[in-house]
Amino acid sequence: MSAALTLLDESGPSAASIRGIAAKVxxxxxxxxTYFPDKAAVVKGVVERLLGEVDHTASGDDAGSWxxxxxxxxxxxxxxxLAHPGAVPLMIGGPMDGPHALALNERLLELLADAGLxxxxxxxxxxxxxxxxxxxxxxxxxxxxxxxxxxxxxxRIAARLDAFAAIPATHLPRTAAAATVMxxxxxxxxxxxxxxxxxxxxxxx
Amino acid sequence: MSAALTLLDESGPSAASIRGIAAKVxxxxxxxxTYFPDKAAVVKGVVERLLGEVDHTASGDDAGSWxxxxxxxxxxxxxxxLAHPGAVPLMIGGPMDGPHALALNERLLELLADAGLxxxxxxxxxxxxxxxxxxxxxxxxxxxxxxxxxxxxxxRIAARLDAFAAIPATHLPRTAAAATVMxxxxxxxxxxxxxxxxxxxxxxx
DNA sequence: ACCTGAACACCGTTCAAGT
DNA sequence: ACCTGAACACCGTTCAAGT
Numbered sequence: 001m002s003a004a005l006t007l008l009d010e011s012g013p014s015a016a017s018i019r020g021i022a023a024k025v026x027x028x029x030x031x032x033x034t035y036f037p038d039k040a041a042v043v044k045g046v047v048e049r050l051l052g053e054v055d056h057t058a059s060g061d062d063a064g065s066w067x068x069x070x071x072x073x074x075x076x077x078x079x080x081x082l083a084h085p086g087a088v089p090l091m092i093g094g095p096m097d098g099p100h101a102l103a104l105n106e107r108l109l110e111l112l113a114d115a116g117l118x119x120x121x122x123x124x125x126x127x128x129x130x131x132x133x134x135x136x137x138x139x140x141x142x143x144x145x146x147x148x149x150x151x152x153x154x155x156r157i158a159a160r161l162d163a164f165a166a167i168p169a170t171h172l173p174r175t176a177a178a179a180t181v182m183x184x185x186x187x188x189x190x191x192x193x194x195x196x197x198x199x200x201x202x203x204x205x
Numbered sequence: 206m207s208a209a210l211t212l213l214d215e216s217g218p219s220a221a222s223i224r225g226i227a228a229k230v231x232x233x234x235x236x237x238x239t240y241f242p243d244k245a246a247v248v249k250g251v252v253e254r255l256l257g258e259v260d261h262t263a264s265g266d267d268a269g270s271w272x273x274x275x276x277x278x279x280x281x282x283x284x285x286x287l288a289h290p291g292a293v294p295l296m297i298g299g300p301m302d303g304p305h306a307l308a309l310n311e312r313l314l315e316l317l318a319d320a321g322l323x324x325x326x327x328x329x330x331x332x333x334x335x336x337x338x339x340x341x342x343x344x345x346x347x348x349x350x351x352x353x354x355x356x357x358x359x360x361r362i363a364a365r366l367d368a369f370a371a372i373p374a375t376h377l378p379r380t381a382a383a384a385t386v387m388x389x390x391x392x393x394x395x396x397x398x399x400x401x402x403x404x405x406x407x408x409x410x
Numbered sequence: 411a412c413c414t415g416a417a418c419a420c421c422g423t424t425c426a427a428g429t
Numbered sequence: 430a431c432c433t434g435a436a437c438a439c440c441g442t443t444c445a446a447g448t
Contacts, residue, residue: 125402127387135336142298190329197403200409
């Protein structure tokens, strides 16, 4: 059942309608209410399903430093979420308190405890990392959804350059220059760079 | 006209419907299409209106360090957005490329240039700060919208404690402990703490 | 230019009824 | 328990028509 849900947001961008799901499963719209009390519950199910796709073993059990392991987990999270970009906007819509969300948080807290942070600092640092990861991924999806079905990265860079060419360089000189700079970066590189700045900040806490 | 838009999302949480707006203005639903081509344009207008509410002078012209000025701007941004919590989910829905969004970005780049960052680092750092601020505010709104119309902070802390009391402490010991820790923090304090960790990270770049 | 009434193809959700 | 048909109160959007 919930398998059909993810199949749906693969096809449509924000076509996560109850009626659409029912049609895809080949059933009447109201039959969905046998399994879910309302649409919010369906969305929650999709979010949990997606978070379950995150491979926690990506942060190896004894691999490198705690920083590398946190970074690997964050990159794996991004990979899992960007596999279904249409579902990403649904995550920030409501609180993430399902089992898979909590398991991810637990894993993160373990890694931060290994880093030597006391529980209070680890709690705040974990929240910071989660805010950064989900915020970054959500903005990435928001900035690109408009061009049709997922053009390759190099084409999107060109599109970004075109879009920012309209920025009035005389009135907003720094923004125009920054746009040129950012257009040269691959999204994942920016994500990883920001992640390491956050990790730097946490290390000083 | 756009004044009526913000008035609307003050009243309703996500009642930003075209028909609802039209009713509030006392006009037929389709009359809205005289001013906006479609709903996306209306949303864009609301977002821009809200970003225009940010007081750029909050980061004083010659006050303290560049860090204090960036922090003041970020806190002012949070204040402006949380004044209309219902509109926050609309911001991450689409790209923010309006005049006020660009002006905010320009101001941020100025402050980072004052900090001595070269244009390339300033561009990436500005994006990181924007991701953090909007991501943090969006998650803050997402975590609390469910309890009716904005209970005071101290009540929400109690609610958070109740919500996390259900966390299985045996299976997720660190998450349970972290939840207790986080419940003791005021949202703005966590926001400012994370902001300074990000600023620490930027300083090391 | 600005507004209306009426209609189109959608929503989420409920209710009574069937197996 | 699981599904259906029919209906309710909504959406965003279009179109022809009025001033």
